[in-house]
Each structure stands twice: as structure tokens, then as C-alpha cells.
Amino acid sequence: MPRAADVIKFGTFVVTSQVFHLTPLSYALVNLKPLLPGHVLVTPRRIVPRFNDLSAAEVQDLFMTVQRVSRTIERLFEASALNIAIQDGIDAGQSVPHVHAHIIPRKKDDLSNPDAIYAMMEGEDGDLGRQFQERDARAQLNSFEQRGKFPAVDADENRKPRTEEEMMKEADWLAKEMAKDAEKER
Amino acid sequence: MPRAADVIKFGTFVVTSQVFHLTPLSYALVNLKPLLPGHVLVTPRRIVPRFNDLSAAEVQDLFMTVQRVSRTIERLFEASALNIAIQDGIDAGQSVPHVHAHIIPRKKDDLSNPDAIYAMMEGEDGDLGRQFQERDARAQLNSFEQRGKFPAVDADENRKPRTEEEMMKEADWLAKEMAKDAEKER
Numbered sequence: 001m002p003r004a005a006d007v008i009k010f011g012t013f014v015v016t017s018q019v020f021h022l023t024p025l026s027y028a029l030v031n032l033k034p035l036l037p038g039h040v041l042v043t044p045r046r047i048v049p050r051f052n053d054l055s056a057a058e059v060q061d062l063f064m065t066v067q068r069v070s071r072t073i074e075r076l077f078e079a080s081a082l083n084i085a086i087q088d089g090i091d092a093g094q095s096v097p098h099v100h101a102h103i104i105p106r107k108k109d110d111l112s113n114p115d116a117i118y119a120m121m122e123g124e125d126g127d128l129g130r131q132f133q134e135r136d137a138r139a140q141l142n143s144f145e146q147r148g149k150f151p152a153v154d155a156d157e158n159r160k161p162r163t164e165e166e167m168m169k170e171a172d173w174l175a176k177e178m179a180k181d182a183e184k185e186r
Numbered sequence: 187m188p189r190a191a192d193v194i195k196f197g198t199f200v201v202t203s204q205v206f207h208l209t210p211l212s213y214a215l216v217n218l219k220p221l222l223p224g225h226v227l228v229t230p231r232r233i234v235p236r237f238n239d240l241s242a243a244e245v246q247d248l249f250m251t252v253q254r255v256s257r258t259i260e261r262l263f264e265a266s267a268l269n270i271a272i273q274d275g276i277d278a279g280q281s282v283p284h285v286h287a288h289i290i291p292r293k294k295d296d297l298s299n300p301d302a303i304y305a306m307m308e309g310e311d312g313d314l315g316r317q318f319q320e321r322d323a324r325a326q327l328n329s330f331e332q333r334g335k336f337p338a339v340d341a342d343e344n345r346k347p348r349t350e351e352e353m354m355k356e357a358d359w360l361a362k363e364m365a366k367d368a369e370k371e372r
Contacts, residue, residue, distance in 0.1 A: 051270065052257050059253055060246045067245055070274070071238050081275025084237065088256070089267025092292040106278045118304025 025061035038077035079105030095129035211247035224263035265291030281315035
């Protein structure tokens with residue numbers, strides 16, 4: 001979606017291939033480990049930790065983007081509702097110090113306990129910082145491995161994040177569907 | 187805070203005395219039963235259920251208001267972080283069909299389990315619709331009672347919502363502090 005020349009960072013992590021929507025001040029990205037299908041993030045392009053660090057223009061662009069993205073996500077994932085949430089600061093559960101809004105599509109009885117989504121956000125499965133660190137560590141190990149320096153690392157299927165290819169495929173699909181919805185609005 | 191002539195509604199509920207900040211398209215109100223001290227709501231003046239029902243002007247005004255309110259709330263309640271959350275639709279836990287953003291000030295170790303705030307939002311203590319219904323039923327009973335038609339209702343101290351007076355006092359305080367912060371920004 002972004003031009004090949006762009007490198008897009010989420011905090012200190014490169015997320016270029018996960019980005020499916022770019023605006024002048026914000027972007028939207030798919031998750032390494034969505035808590036539910038269609039769980040995506042919308043974030044300002046400028047890397048600042050707190051919501052109150054954002055300028056008026058950034059706040060406006062961010063939530064207009066949340067609105068447009070949530071419309072497409074709700075349609076594609078056949079959801080009837082959405083959780084929209086910002087963990088604004090470490091003591092509110094933020095794990096990557098770069099403002100981001102979670103958009104999580106919901107449907108009736110999608111979780112045996114509807115509260116669970118929040119515990120998931122706060123728990124290990126929602127720890128974005130750790131997931132990105134693991135991803136980067138894995139990539140580094142793989143590159144050592146190819147040079148014959150390290151043995152293969154056992155992949156735990158349950159904890160395995162999605163591959164770059166899986167995420168790029170989803171990002172491409174979402175980008176196309178966002179364009180369709182933008183066309184309809186005209 | 188609002189002029190005496192204004193009647194402000196949150197969904198079908200009259201909340202005039204709880205309102206501490208009014209903008210052209212949004213307002214902020216204190217809670218009957220805050221989940222943590224300083225837990226407030228910001229909502230558009232127009233009563234619509236879903237985030238995607240809001241116009242661009244409403245989205246912008248709503249989140250500029252969230253930003254201003256959250257700054258004052260974080261300062262007054264000596265918080266280090268905030269949860270900002272919209273339960274957008276019934277299947278995401280929304281109990282009053284009127285778009286609203288929760289702002290919940292957080293500090294280190296404020297809850298023995300940090301996840302608990304979300305379970306609280308989704309549980310009975312976070313069921314705003316029920317709380318307002320109880321409040322209105324209680325007011326109706328009290329008015330019958332004063333006419334000698336009903337016996338007094340036992341108040342359960344644990345479940346007792348704050349009184350109008352308590353909420354008005356907090357709303358007045360927050361309105362004054364919001365004005366101070368607005369003054370500083372000039």
C-alpha cells in the first residue's frame with residue numbers, strides 16, 4: 001500500500017508491510033496477533049507516547065481515520081459492534097510508547113465471556129511491544145541460522161505470530177476494500 | 187455549568203446537573219458511579235448510537251473535547267495514564283444507545299489486577315443504562331413516598347449511587363478547573 005520507498009515505524013518497530021491505510025497524519029496497520037479477526041490499529045505518523053501530545057490536526061486526522069477504517073472493518077468481518085480503545089500511558093496498559101487506537105470488531109456471542117476482550121488486551125496476547133520484540137528477535141535468529149551459526153528455534157504453534165506474507169495479504173485486501181468504501185462515499 | 191434553561195440528555199436520561207463542560211457539539215459529564223475516581227464521559231450532543239453515525243465535525247469536536255477533558259482530569263486526580271474507550275454498539279458492551287467515550291484516570295497499582303478496569307466497565311458497575319434507570323426509579327419512589335403512598339426503600343450503601351448534590355459539586359469543581367486550564371493555554 002505505501003510506496004516502496006516509505007519505511008513506516010510503530011514506536012521503534014518497522015511495520016511497513018502491515019500498513020493498509022495512510023493519511024497525511026495517520027496510518028492503519030494489521031496486527032501480528034489479532035485478538036479477534038479484524039483487530040487493527042490506527043496510529044499517528046508522528047511517534048509520541050501520549051494522547052495529549054497530539055496536535056489538534058493530528059487528533060482530528062486520527063479519529064476521522066478510525067471512523068473510516070472501522071466502517072470497512074465492520075463490514076468485512078460481518079461485525080455488529082466495535083471496541084475502540086486507547087491505552088494512554090504505561091499505567092493504562094500501553095506497551096508501545098506510540099499513541100494507538102485499537103479497533104476490534106465484535107459480534108453477538110463472539111466470546112464466551114464478553115469481558116474477555118479487555119483481559120486479552122491487557123494480557124500477554126495484547127502485549128504489542130513483546131510481540132514486535134519477538135518478531136525482530138526471530139528474524140535476527142533466522143538470519144544467523146542461514147549463516148549456520150544457530151540451531152533452528154522450535155516454533156510454538158500456539159504462540160506463533162502471523163507471517164509477513166499473511167499480514168501483507170490481509171493489508172492488501174483491506175487497502176482495496178478501503179478504496180471501494182471511499183469510492184462509494186463520493 | 188450549563189444555563190438553567192438547558193436540559194441535557196444522555197440517551198433518554200436527563201443528566202443536566204452532571205454536565206461540567208459544554209462545546210458546540212459535545213459535552214462532558216460526571217458519573218453516577220465512577221469505576222475509579224475521576225471516571226467521566228464525553229459524548230456528542232446529538233443522540234445517535236454508533237460512532238459511524240457522527241459527522242466529521244462531531245468526531246472532531248468530540249475528540250478535541252476528550253483531549254481537553256483528559257488533561258484536566260489527569261492533573262486533578264494525579265493520574266499517570268488514562269483509559270479512553272468507546273463501547274460502540276450493544277455487542278461491544280454499550281448500555282446506553284448514545285455514543286460516549288469513557289475517560290478513566292489510572293495510576294500505578296491503582297487496582298490489584300490492572301485488567302479489572304475493563305471487567306468493571308462490562309460488569310454491573312459499568313452498566314450505565316441500569317444505573318440511570320435505578321436513579322430515575324428511586325426519584326419516582328421518593329416522590330410517591332413524600333405523598334405517603336410508598337414505604338421508604340432501604341438503601342444498600344454498597345450499591346448506592348452518588349447523590350445529585352455530590353455530582354453537582356464535582357461537576358462545578360471540574361468546570362472551574364477546565365476553565366483554569368483553558369486560561370493557561372491562551
